[in-house]
Amino acid sequence: xxxxxxxxxxxxxxxxxxxxxxxxxxxxxxxxxxxxxxxxxxxxxxxxxxxxxxxxxxxxxxxxxxxxxxxxxxxxxxxxxxxxxxxxxxxxxxxxxxxxxxxxxxxxxxxxxxxxxxxxxxxxxxxxxxxxxxxxxxxxxxxxxxxxxxxxxxxxxxxxxxxxxxxxxxxxxxxxxxxxxxxxxxxxxxxxxxxxxxxxxxxxxxxxxxxxxxxxxxxxxxxxxxxxxxxxxxxxxxxxxxxxxxxxxxxxxxxxxxxxxxxxxxxxxxxxxxxxxxxxxxxxxxxxxxxxxxxxxxxxxxxxxxxxxxxxxxxxxxxxxxxxxxxxxxxxxxxxxxxxxxxxxxxxxxxxxxxxxxxxxxxxxxxxxxxxxxxxxxxxxxxxxxxxxxxxxx
Amino acid sequence: xxxxxxxxxxxxxxxxxxxxxxxxxxxxxxxxxxxxxxxxxxxxxxxxxxxxxxxxxxxxxxxxxxxxxxxxxxxxxxxxxxxxxxxxxxxxxxxxxxxxxxxxxxxxxxxxxxxxxxxxxxxxxxxxxxxxxxxxxxxxxxxxxxxxxxxxxxxxxxxxxxxxxxxxxxxxxxxxxxxxxxxxxxxxxxxxxxxxxxxxxxxxxxxxxxxxxxxxxxxxxxxxxxxxxxxxxxxxxxxxxxxxxxxxxxxxxxxxxxxxxxxxxxxxxxxxxxxxxxxxxxxxxxxxxxxxxxxxxxxxxxxxxxxxxxxxxxxxxxxxxxxxxxxxxxxxxxxxxxxxxxxxxxxxxxxxxxxxxxxxxxxxxxxxxxxxxxxxxxxxxxxxxxxxxxxxxx
Numbered sequence: 001x002x003x004x005x006x007x008x009x010x011x012x013x014x015x016x017x018x019x020x021x022x023x024x025x026x027x028x029x030x031x032x033x034x035x036x037x038x039x040x041x042x043x044x045x046x047x048x049x050x051x052x053x054x055x056x057x058x059x060x061x062x063x064x065x066x067x068x069x070x071x072x073x074x075x076x077x078x079x080x081x082x083x084x085x086x087x088x089x090x091x092x093x094x095x096x097x098x099x100x101x102x103x104x105x106x107x108x109x110x111x112x113x114x115x116x117x118x119x120x121x122x123x124x125x126x127x128x129x130x131x132x133x134x135x136x137x138x139x140x141x142x143x144x145x146x147x148x149x150x151x152x153x154x155x156x157x158x159x160x161x162x163x164x165x166x167x168x169x170x171x172x173x174x175x176x177x178x179x180x181x182x183x184x185x186x187x188x189x190x191x192x193x194x195x196x197x198x199x200x201x202x203x204x205x206x207x208x209x210x211x212x213x214x215x216x217x218x219x220x221x222x223x224x225x226x227x228x229x230x231x232x233x234x235x236x237x238x239x240x241x242x243x244x245x246x247x248x249x250x251x252x253x254x255x256x257x258x259x260x261x262x263x264x265x266x267x268x269x270x271x272x273x274x275x276x277x278x279x280x281x282x283x284x285x286x287x288x289x290x291x292x293x294x295x296x297x298x299x300x301x302x303x304x305x306x307x308x309x310x311x312x313x314x315x316x317x318x319x320x321x322x323x324x325x326x327x328x329x330x331x332x333x334x335x336x337x338x339x340x341x342x343x344x345x346x347x348x349x350x351x352x353x354x355x356x357x358x359x360x361x362x363x364x365x366x367x368x369x370x371x372x373x374x375x376x377x378x379x380x381x382x383x384x385x386x387x388x389x390x391x392x393x394x
Numbered sequence: 395x396x397x398x399x400x401x402x403x404x405x406x407x408x409x410x411x412x413x414x415x416x417x418x419x420x421x422x423x424x425x426x427x428x429x430x431x432x433x434x435x436x437x438x439x440x441x442x443x444x445x446x447x448x449x450x451x452x453x454x455x456x457x458x459x460x461x462x463x464x465x466x467x468x469x470x471x472x473x474x475x476x477x478x479x480x481x482x483x484x485x486x487x488x489x490x491x492x493x494x495x496x497x498x499x500x501x502x503x504x505x506x507x508x509x510x511x512x513x514x515x516x517x518x519x520x521x522x523x524x525x526x527x528x529x530x531x532x533x534x535x536x537x538x539x540x541x542x543x544x545x546x547x548x549x550x551x552x553x554x555x556x557x558x559x560x561x562x563x564x565x566x567x568x569x570x571x572x573x574x575x576x577x578x579x580x581x582x583x584x585x586x587x588x589x590x591x592x593x594x595x596x597x598x599x600x601x602x603x604x605x606x607x608x609x610x611x612x613x614x615x616x617x618x619x620x621x622x623x624x625x626x627x628x629x630x631x632x633x634x635x636x637x638x639x640x641x642x643x644x645x646x647x648x649x650x651x652x653x654x655x656x657x658x659x660x661x662x663x664x665x666x667x668x669x670x671x672x673x674x675x676x677x678x679x680x681x682x683x684x685x686x687x688x689x690x691x692x693x694x695x696x697x698x699x700x701x702x703x704x705x706x707x708x709x710x711x712x713x714x715x716x717x718x719x720x721x722x723x724x725x726x727x728x729x730x731x732x733x734x735x736x737x738x739x740x741x742x743x744x745x746x747x748x749x750x751x752x753x754x755x756x757x758x759x760x761x762x763x764x765x766x767x768x769x770x771x772x773x774x775x776x777x778x779x780x781x782x783x784x785x786x787x788x
Contacts, residue, residue, distance in 0.1 A: 243648075248638075259637070276676065287637065313677070316717045340687060
């Protein structure tokens with residue numbers, strides 16, 4: 001599984017950001033980290049019409065301090081010589097460096113776009129569960145989650161933590177429960193990312209409905225935290241990470257839910273499909289028809305447990321999503337800064353400024369409020385304590 | 395690769411039709427085949443408003459005569475004992491059986507829906523390229539293509555052939571060129587289906603842009619026939635065939651096109667993405683942005699070579715497709731009878747009656763005519779001779 005990856009770069013395709021940005025970070029030449037934390041104030045004052053709290057449920061730490069990326073590089077370089085592997089405690093990053101790492105991009109864009117705070121998790125493509133072994137994955141998860149905790153602790157009005165899990169192909173997800181519990185009960189995290197394909201594009205582990213995954217679902221239910229189903233890098237050259245593997249992961253997971261009794265066994269489990277649910281809303285008729293053909297319950301029953309984010313980067317796509325999926329099942333998100341960084345020449349605005357599409361969508365103010373905060377607060381019940389402690393809600 | 399498949403049933407998930415229908419066919423108890431060929435007349439008289447020729451570019455032979463399925467079962471049973479394998483010439487099916495096999499479903503639905511004729515290929519899920527070896531695949535392709543030829547020869551006003559290729563994982567697609575040439579030059583076929591993942595869900599072969607595939611592209615260009623990029627059954631239990639593997643295949647292929655110079659090397663190659671292009675139109679903004687980020691040409695350049703069908707089973711999905719993809723790149727199709735067989739309780743009509751969605755879409759009559767026939771005639775130039783010989787066009 002490791003054979004096709006490029007350890008020097010972290011993985012075959014290791015990033016939400018384009019590869020060049022990831023490598024630039026590894027080289028320690030991050031322009032972001034050099035800028036002052038000028039925009040690190042609280043929520044923006046110029047929030048657009050009719051919105052209160054705006055929660056971005058899908059943000060990744062794609063602007064990591066160079067020292068963090070260097071730690072990972074050392075770890076990967078030592079995969080075949082574990083004695084050389086760094087310990088999580090070897091990483092040293094100052095508070096100023098942590099603040100600086102998010103000030104030029106995430107904080108600036110939050111303020112400009114009127115986003116209150118982001119549910120913030122480690123870079124998805126950087127999780128690289130296919131690299132090394134269970135120990136590699138655990139150490140890297142601890143380092144990554146601790147860094148998220150520092151971001152959220154230093155800027156609680158802008159960020160709240162969502163953790164990476166120490167998954168490894170062929171290893172029971174039971175070994176993720178301790179790190180999940182640490183993040184939730186000790187670090188104040190409100191959810192986790194679950195990689196449905198820890199092999200990195202070879203899909204060698206069982207489907208999410210298999211009992212293989214049950215220890216993780218049990219712990220998530222016990223802690224009352226949801227999971228975002230999010231693959232990591234692709235080590236399979238057939239799959240471009242952000243252009244194929246990510247969307248395929250979402251689509252695949254949904255059909256696993258349609259064809260299984262997972263939510264009969266875990267009626268309170270809540271899972272979020274990112275990237276607008278991959279192909280699912282576009283093929284909503286196909287899925288309704290397949291459920292019917294296969295004598296499965298109607299999709300409406302899945303809506304007790306399955307949620308979609310709004311990481312869809314054009315108006316027509318968002319309009320479709322909001323037409324077929326109830327607002328009670330849609331969470332505002334922008335994957336910012338992440339998969340797509342440019343300015344859309346057709347609109348003059350950033351592709352990932354998803355709030356603009358939602359503002360322009362033909363939905364009620366009530367539904368818009370659900371997308372921005374109501375649904376997220378319901379799906380992530382532990383968010384309430386964070387919002388209250390950060391002074392964002394009474 | 396064979397390990398996870400079920401040879402008794404043909405494959406892990408061997409069908410466009412639900413598994414029960416496939417097995418019913420294998421058991422020889424096909425209600426379809428028992429019915430008279432009453433509806434085998436020419437094109438329907440009650441064609442809806444404003445349409446002339448209506449070409450369905452995506453039809454599979456999912457109602458095969460029981461003898462054909464029995465032949466395949468014998469072949470699979472003999473995979474480990476090739477001496478017992480049947481020869482293609484062992485299959486005996488009468489003309490009446492061939493007519494009967496399509497009269498109760500395809501011909502009836504063509505007449506009811508006002509579809510002139512279908513580009514007809516072997517059952518996609520039944521191709522099962524991952525089963526056996528190159529010889530298995532070649533013999534089964536010959537049997538399958540010969541049966542398509544008989545359907546098209548007996549009912550040329552309703553069907554024209556598109557062939558299955560004798561692909562095998564790890565084997566050069568060069569070995570498909572002879573069968574392609576036979577089908578096109580001797581049997582009058584107008585196109586082929588190309589499986590981007592002959593491994594059946596493990597994606598072990600190179601991407602479509604790799605030189606591995608070039609001998610096939612060269613032959614397609616030489617013969618001036620397009621290919622529909624269509625996976626077969628999934629032998630990977632993570633992927634439901636029609637609910638995940640099919641859509642993932644479409645999405646994956648598109649991103650391979652975005653990131654490669656395939657069409658620089660083959661400027662006249664034409665490839666069709668079925669199932670409305672998987673996740674692609676829904677994520678059109680993401681793909682535009684990724685192309686921009688990756689310094690690739692804009693998607694408009696791909697539109698010289700890439701086409702999408704209309705196998706999207708609800709109005710909102712079709713509306714999105716027609717909003718983002720130019721009519722010059724969309725081909726009418728219904729995948730009939732195929733992936734989704736039921737009646738949509740929300741509309742009272744069949745999910746796969748895609749013509750209704752197109753009739754209701756806010757597009758010009760000129761664009762509608764392109765979808766129904768104009769684009770298909772351009773993409774499949776060999777169709778002209780067939781339409782003329784069948785008396786469907788001057």
